[in-house]
Amino acid sequence: MKAIKDFENKKVLVLGLARSGEAAARLLSKLGAIVTVNDSKPFEENPSAQALLEEGIKVICGSHPLELLDEDFEYMIKNPGIPYANPMVAKALDKGIPVYTEVELAYCISESPIIGITGSNGKTTTTTMIADVLNDAGQSGLLSGNIGFPASEVAMTASEKDKLVMELSSFQLMGIDRFHPHIAVITNLMPTHIDYHGSFEDYVAAKWNLQNNMTTDDYLVLNFNQDLAKELANKTQATLVPFSTREEVDGAYLSDGNLYFKGEAVMAADNIGVPGSHNIENALATIAVAKLLGISNDVIAETLSHFGGVKHRLQSLGQIDDVQFYNDSKSTNILATQKALSGFDNSKVILIAGGLDRGNEFDELVPDLIGLKKMVILGESAPRVKxxxxxxxxxxxxxxDIQEATQIAFREALAGDVVLLSPANASWDMYRNFEVRGDEFIAAFEALKGE
Known part of the structure; x- marks a missing residue:
């Protein structure tokens, strides 16, 4: 960890806890900052705040008092999920206080080069694929960021021999300033989180922040299946490395069933360990990064052929009576479910779908639903999905609920069928997050397996 002086004796407000806020507070304290943590959860129900207080960090819980910002803070580090319209954030900005997310702190202290991955879909899988390939090649890729390991926490112990393989959300990327990855990947850009950003243009702008500080010595990996990516390619200083499943590009591409990098065959597409056309795109992005880092084709092919997926992202749970179960709870939008269905024969699929009602219809999904064996539908959006x-x-x-949906789907299935949880909706109508929803599906699967 770099021993920076940027925050020494500076008053810093950490707004919102969760894992990233807790990590940021500890790091700032270690850097000599005068830290105050403010979290809406009451202190008596807040183990993170209790732990920080025991470590000598000031905590204010239960509400977000605006008068707190009259204490002359020099920085605010906010939880990514807190919108900029939040009165505390808005007041901080009005007062000229820089508002960052903790990935900015991670960059400031990191001795390790950063590989930053963002996108609307596929970023968790791609991040995990890249880390696996690096580790199998002996290059020490450390998972960090939005994937569940706070970036600032990982950066504290990483060395110059490591590489931070960092998943980054649009929320996190709105709160950066100097953040500078050596390699960046944008898997794709689709309309999502518009309720947070206000427009697709603002969402894209947040994602595009990833490359703001990159130079010609850095590499930006873009999905040339999208015209938008081709347009954006002209607006970066980074060295461009495209990937595509539709055309031969000066990077990674699919041709005649094989995955290539700059004309060199790396592996057969059918050998990727997880199904779906979207996973071919994820693999191509991974290949581009791996080849930029000098990793051999043999290591890449071996790793990707044994890649078992990411929990809640088209995760194979196994079989019961020759019925295969896949947990794709992280599919919280239409595109993600479309991509999941692309990897299967619809006539064998029983799809579990539905969740939070965001007011949108599902007409775009109709062509992908045609031929399904059956659907099991639940949640607020059920009338629209129906x-x-x-x-x-x-x-x-x-x-x-998911437990009953899993039981119904298995009851309807025959040998050779697939039970696929891919909701095309967020989980918040019934579950705290998609992980909890996916965990209930896993538990239901295990219960059926034990019967």
Whole structure:
């Protein structure tokens, strides 16, 4: 960890805890900052705040008092999920206080080069693939960021021999200033989180912040399946490395069933360990990064062929009576479910879908639903999902929760079928997050397996 003086004796407000806020508070304290933590959760129900207080860090819990910002803070580090319209954040900005997310802190102290991965879909899988390939090649890729390991926490112990393989959300990327990855990947850009950003243009702008400080000595890996990426490619100083499943590009591409990098065959597409056309894109992005780092084709092919997926992202749970179960709880939008379905024969699939009602219809999903064996539908958005099923000519059944949906789906399945949880909706109508939803699916699978 770099012994920086930027925050020494500076008053810093950490707004919002969770894992990233807790990590940021500890790091700032270690850097000599005068830290105050403010979290909405009451102190008596807040183990993180209790632990920080025991370590000598000031904590204010239960509300976000605006008068707190009259204490002449020089920086605010906010939880990525807190919107900029939040009164505390808005007041900080009005007062000219820089507002960062903790990935900016991670960059400031990191001795390790950073590989930053963002995108609307596929970023968790791609991040994990890249780290696995690096580790199998002996290059020590450390998972960090939005994937569940706070970047500032990982950066504290990483050395110059490591590489931080950092998943980055649009929320995190809105709060950076000097952040500078050596290699950056944007998997794709699709309309999502518009409720947070206000418009697709603002969402894209947040993602594009990833490359703001990159130079010609750095590499930006872009998905040339998208015209938008081709347009953005002209607006960066970084050295461009495209990937595509549709055309031969000066980077990584699919041709005649094989994955290539700059004309050199790396592996067969069918050998990737997880199904779906989207995972071919993820593998191509991974290959681009790996080849930039000098990793051999043999290591890349071996790692990707044994890649078992990421928990909650088209995760194979196994079989019961020759019925295969896949947990794709992280598919919280239509595109993600479209990509999941692309890897299967619809006539064998029983799809579990539905969740938070965001007011959108599912007409875009209709072509991908055609031919499904059956659907099990649940959640607030059930009436809208049912309309899509009707348009696709797919029979469906109702369920009150994931446990019941899993039981119904298995009851309807025959040997050779697939039970796929890929909701196309966020989870917040019924579950705290997609992880909890996916964990209930896993638990339901295990219960059926034990019967």
């Amino acid at each position: 309309r899509a099923a009707d348009k696709a000519g797919v029979d469906y059944l109702d369920a009150k």
